[in-house]
Amino acid sequence: MTEKHIQLRQDSLQKETTTLNLGPTHPVTHGVFQNILEMDGERVVGATSTVGYIHRAFEKLAERRPFYQITPLTDRMNYCSSPINNIGWHLTIEKLLGLRVPKRVDYMRVIIMELARISDHLICNSVVGVDSGAYSGFLYLMQYRELIYEIYEEICGSRLTTNIGRIGGFERNFNDKVFSKLDKFLAEYPGVLAEFERLFNRNRIFMERTIGAGPISAERALNYSFTGPNLRAAGVDYDVRVSQPYSSYEEFDLKIPVGKTGDCYDRFLVRNQEMWESMSLIRQALQKMEKEPADIFHADAPAYYLAPKQDVYTKMEALIYHFKIIMGEIDAPVGEVYQAVEGANGELGFYLISDGGRTPYRLHFRRPCFIYYQAYPELVHNALLSDAVICLSSLNLIAGELDA
Amino acid sequence: MQALTDRAVPVDRRPLNFWEKMYLPGIFRGMAITLKHIFRKKATINYPEEKRAFSPVFRGLQILNRDEEGRERCTACGLCAVACPAEAITMEAAERKPGEEHLYREEKYAAKYEINMLRCIFCGFCEEACPKDAIYLTETFAPSSFEREHFIYGKEDLLIPLPGEETKNPQA
Ligand code: SF4
Ligand code: SF4
Numbered sequence: 117m118t119e120k121h122i123q124l125r126q127d128s129l130q131k132e133t134t135t136l137n138l139g140p141t142h143p144v145t146h147g148v149f150q151n152i153l154e155m156d157g158e159r160v161v162g163a164t165s166t167v168g169y170i171h172r173a174f175e176k177l178a179e180r181r182p183f184y185q186i187t188p189l190t191d192r193m194n195y196c197s198s199p200i201n202n203i204g205w206h207l208t209i210e211k212l213l214g215l216r217v218p219k220r221v222d223y224m225r226v227i228i229m230e231l232a233r234i235s236d237h238l239i240c241n242s243v244v245g246v247d248s249g250a251y252s253g254f255l256y257l258m259q260y261r262e263l264i265y266e267i268y269e270e271i272c273g274s275r276l277t278t279n280i281g282r283i284g285g286f287e288r289n290f291n292d293k294v295f296s297k298l299d300k301f302l303a304e305y306p307g308v309l310a311e312f313e314r315l316f317n318r319n320r321i322f323m324e325r326t327i328g329a330g331p332i333s334a335e336r337a338l339n340y341s342f343t344g345p346n347l348r349a350a351g352v353d354y355d356v357r358v359s360q361p362y363s364s365y366e367e368f369d370l371k372i373p374v375g376k377t378g379d380c381y382d383r384f385l386v387r388n389q390e391m392w393e394s395m396s397l398i399r400q401a402l403q404k405m406e407k408e409p410a411d412i413f414h415a416d417a418p419a420y421y422l423a424p425k426q427d428v429y430t431k432m433e434a435l436i437y438h439f440k441i442i443m444g445e446i447d448a449p450v451g452e453v454y455q456a457v458e459g460a461n462g463e464l465g466f467y468l469i470s471d472g473g474r475t476p477y478r479l480h481f482r483r484p485c486f487i488y489y490q491a492y493p494e495l496v497h498n499a500l501l502s503d504a505v506i507c508l509s510s511l512n513l514i515a516g517e518l519d520a
Numbered sequence: 521m522q523a524l525t526d527r528a529v530p531v532d533r534r535p536l537n538f539w540e541k542m543y544l545p546g547i548f549r550g551m552a553i554t555l556k557h558i559f560r561k562k563a564t565i566n567y568p569e570e571k572r573a574f575s576p577v578f579r580g581l582q583i584l585n586r587d588e589e590g591r592e593r594c595t596a597c598g599l600c601a602v603a604c605p606a607e608a609i610t611m612e613a614a615e616r617k618p619g620e621e622h623l624y625r626e627e628k629y630a631a632k633y634e635i636n637m638l639r640c641i642f643c644g645f646c647e648e649a650c651p652k653d654a655i656y657l658t659e660t661f662a663p664s665s666f667e668r669e670h671f672i673y674g675k676e677d678l679l680i681p682l683p684g685e686e687t688k689n690p691q692a
Contacts, residue, residue: 273579277643318540320536320543359525372527
């Protein structure tokens, strides 16, 4: 089949390919986005990826919001791991303000971010299973996402759109329930994950479905500026947590799993391995936390972090700061900062220009999924339709991040 | 590609050995795992009949609080509306008249107070902003109605009822 057929009009008699709309509301797209596939029988000969179905203009909205009110906006980017987005945003503001947070807050953040990474990877990998015809693995892992969400709920009060943490720390300390649920998670999840790996990793059916599906070379991946698990699956050991450590990640012992060919099987294995790494990071963080005073959960920064309500009712200074913070009157310096965090899906960047006002002057979120999606037509070129579907889920494209 | 760090560990991509190539071990292993799960405890709860316990800080629909004497705490300062990233709160203030001290705690009160539940994203900032302990997020969630207008909650829906008074809020 020549390229020419793709260009022909739909009703042309010479046309020998079929146009197939994968999405925007197709069950396999796992989100609202569209792929216009040009099919020659079962083979994909051309693909056009379309975005814009849930464009919400976050950056523009953010220009009219005080800094703290932008956190709920970041929730809605990669909603499978919103705590990473929230904390990434807090780190950006702290960088702008030059605010230092206590070590214990760093470790608490590491715990929450790694939990979020696990919950994101477990969704992605179990959905790869679903799309290749193995539904049960999804059900077994999903129970543990529930446990992770319960931990979030104990800390911030919400499950999906977490809005967790504040500038300078957390809204409340981890209580005993959080620690006991964390222990439960760390005790039970390894068994569940090992079982999941027994189901998939060496299963011939699964391997034959995923090996060689949607591969990308390290060079092409870098050209597209891939990051995160998808780049590591192609063999590049780039991880923001190691190359530009934030939140005390430099103190942690962390291995970077890398693949070889960047195909769906590599991406699957890399994500599984990263879940093991995340669990080890949570254990290390819990250990480190024990050495820190247990009542610290935020920085001592009355101008940026809300005082407890008792003080607001009784002390003049606390009341003034309370009003100032809520009205968004924080003295942000003029400046330009870029803060990247290793989101569950890749490098999640916040590029912020401040003119000293109460809102950002300009803001840009670097959304990793948006970048992966650009490579999708190349990845599925000449693949079978069923491979195109697995490729879509194993890139872990989250619709919330696609619209920039 | 040269390595960027010394921490890279390649993933295990061995080719299948003869035993694994025979399909059957994989299939039987999978079946054994699923079979084992049949006899496990059920992980789901039958939602409308059974409900799970929420954490005490759960962020659901808002209520307006009263003080110990049953007076409205809200003083219509407007901080919650300023803090709201979704711009869901509107209010109108009024001055307390002599003789209304048993109704309102402060000299100024909210004559009208509305939250548009379709706009609200349940972020919890209003509760955090309130300097009078007047607004709280509760454990109620998933309101439903056939009319859009019903989602604009007024004071009669939000205020917690006085003891003995019937609740007017259809959701509560
Ligand atoms: S919970 Fe958030 S969005 Fe909802 S009314 Fe309060 S401040 Fe506004
Ligand atoms: S609810 Fe609280 S913050 Fe909102 S107007 Fe009333 S007193 Fe002010």
